[in-house]
Amino acid sequence: MTAHVALAVAIAALSTGQGKQLYGQYCISCHGANGEGVAQARTIGGAPQRIQEQQSARGPSLRGVGALAADFYLRTGYMPLHRIGDQPRRSRVLFSDLEIRDLVAYIASLGSGPAIPRPQPQLGNLAEGLHLFTDHCAGCHQVVAQGGVVTGALPPALDDATDVQIAEAVRIGPYVMPKFSETAITNTQLNSIVRYVDWIKHPDNRGGWAIGDIGPVPEGLVTWFLAAALLVALCVVVGKRLKRA
Amino acid sequence: MIRRAVRYLDTRTGTTPIVRKTLRYLFPDHWSFLLGEIALYAFIVLVATGIYLTFFFVDSTREVVYHGPYVPLQGQHMSEAYRSVLNISMTVRAGLLIRQTHHWAANVFIAAIILHLFRVFFTGAYRKPRGLIYVIGVTMLMLTLLEAYLGYSLVDDLLSGMGLVIGYSVGLSIPFVGANVMSWLFHGPFPGQSTLWPRMYIAHVLIFPVLIGTLLTVHVLLVAMRHHTQFRQTATETERTVRGVPAYPGQAPRSIGLMFATAGVLFLLGGLVQINPIWLWGPFHTYVSTNGAQPDWYLGWLIGALRLVPSFDLVIGKYTLVPNPFWGGVAFPLVVFGFLYLWPAIERKITGDTAFHNLVERPRDNPLRTALGIGIVTWVLLVFIAGSSDRVYVWLNVSYTSQIDIYRVLVFVIPLLAAAIAHRVCEELVAGEKVERDERAAEAEARLART
Secondary structure, eight states, rough: OOOHHHHHHHHHHHHHHHHHHHHHHHHHHHHOSSSOOEEEEEEEBBTTTOOOOEEEHHHHHHHHHHHHHHHHHHHHTOSSSSSTTTTOOOOOOOOOHHHHHHHHHHHHTTTTTOOOOOOOOGSOOOOHHHHHHHHHHHHHOOSSSSSOOTTTTTOOSSTTTOOOHHHHHHHHOOOTTTOOOOTTTHHHHHHHHHHHHHHSSSOOOSSOOGGGGGHHHHHHHHHHIIIIIHHHHHHHHHHHHHHHH | OHHHHHHHHHHHOOOHHHHHHHHHOOOOOOOOGGGHHHHHHHHHHHHHHHHHTTTTOOOOOEEEEEEEESSTTTTEEHHHHHHHHHHHHTSSTTTHHHHHHHHHHHHHHHHHHHHHHHHHHHHHHTTTTTTTHHHHHHHHHHHHHHHHHHHHHHTBBHHHHHHHHHHHHHTSSTTTHHHHHHHHHTSSSOOOOHHHHHHHHHHHIIIIHHHHHHHHHHHHHHHHHHOEEEOSSTTTTTTOOSEEEEEIIIIIHHHHHHHHHHHHHHHHHHHHHHOHHHHHHOOTTTTOOOTTTOOOOGEEEEEOOOHHHHSSOOEEEEEEEOOTHHHHIIIIHHHHHHHHHHHHHHHHHHHHOOOOOEEEEOGOOOOOHHHHHHHHHHHHHHHHTTHHHHHHHHHHOOOHHHHHHHHHHHHHHHHHHHHHHHHHHHHHHHHHHHHHHHHHHHHHHHHHOOO
């Protein structure tokens, strides 16, 4: 761990200059001149078990959020936020890989924070992952990670989340998502969760065409617009033949 | 050969007159009269596949640890019931095919009943002397909804467990008796005692199927005794003539064909299209839930109603008389089914028409009924669509609360509008026919004058 921090600091020293410039261009309006944040308290919705009340409508302080948060928010395209007050959404990433590294280094240099995690899903256990995901995440992200609705936010489907981003999200708790400490979810457990989320992108679809993996709504559509339509058409055909008989 | 067999039967049972009468039964030849048959055949598929499933299903919520071949669930605690359905889906030969076919058949069964009901309602086929047939039909629809809900709940996966929680809270919300009835059914508070699953199971595989099967038999026998209705085919046709296609050689072979076709469609779906992949949902525990849980389509209208009713309880003093789920979960279906049951009597009152009717009307011939029916169908349909507003939010990004607000207005406005439009369309169609008829008469006259 310390080695990572040391590395991050070393890189930071080299590239903070470029990073600071980009920051001034894209981020300063919301996060303040030196990442101290722009306060403007406001209430947003919460999750089922948890109401998150005060959150800055402009931008929170970035001091101490570390490379971890910066990397997550930039590589998902969550930042720069398009409109104040919106939920950050996955969108086109504005910066090149190099620029992201510079920005991350700059933000990491603002205070001591966690480094970018390196999850190792191959060490995780799929069954444990499903179990933990159902316990901690399915209430928001839906059990096969197809996304859902909570008051005030849309927990996204996790189809596009990379291994690193999953680990980062769990540690950050972006927007209304709770933040999970290393005692709540250990790094070993996190490996299992990442393994599960990876697996569920291509789940075990025995039984045929999966129609979206979210169950009853598309099943109802198939019932009416495929099965019932077909059977009514059959009735019409048979009815015609009856007329001729 | 056939003749020998027939003679063998006849000399021992004397059934020839009955058989002969059956074979000469005249069927109406319009396609819409076949919708009920689809329901019948789906029911047969349900019973057949259901029997196979009973060989492997275990009706117990005893907690066990899964050690089967499905890796993502290995080592997980689950009920024996859920494990047995996992085994049906994973290891039992043809288990998944049969399970999926059973579920598709249930979905299609209810769809077919409703289409059949539309035919009966919009043509006035429920009028005297077929009132009892109609009442039995509506009752079967209600029983079928309960039966399907039971079957869905038995699996004890995450989604069905959440469905059971909702059902439980709706049951609790019934004023005065709800709490007692639910604690009697569940043998205590949710999630109930170990007796609950055997109870649900016996209801699902014996009580309800036998009830539905018996009513179905009576329903069909009564249709045969009162004879089918039919559309008027010539202007001079009276309520007393019976026209149509004889059972043999006209109708029966085609009906049998329709049966195989229905079974074919259902088994194809069962084999090719996934339904309720319970291994992905995982087992139910009272402390877990998933976002985006939805019921099967035929209960969607109730979820929609639960969502649309503003959150309020009827409170008197310290006593909550009517908890909120009552309105959407009990009152709404009561209104819909109440309407279905009472409509024939109401119609008789309004029109004063108490005569026997063997000829059915086309929807356009009775604009009032058609408009009313369209209005109610639209109403239920909108409530139903509102039930999927969380998915619509995810797919189309229209905020959930604003959708609900919009629906709260739409469910009152759109049905009225739809009814008005339907009324107008009926009138226009009839007027158009009259014009056509007059034109034809004039032409005929002109032709006559020329010769």
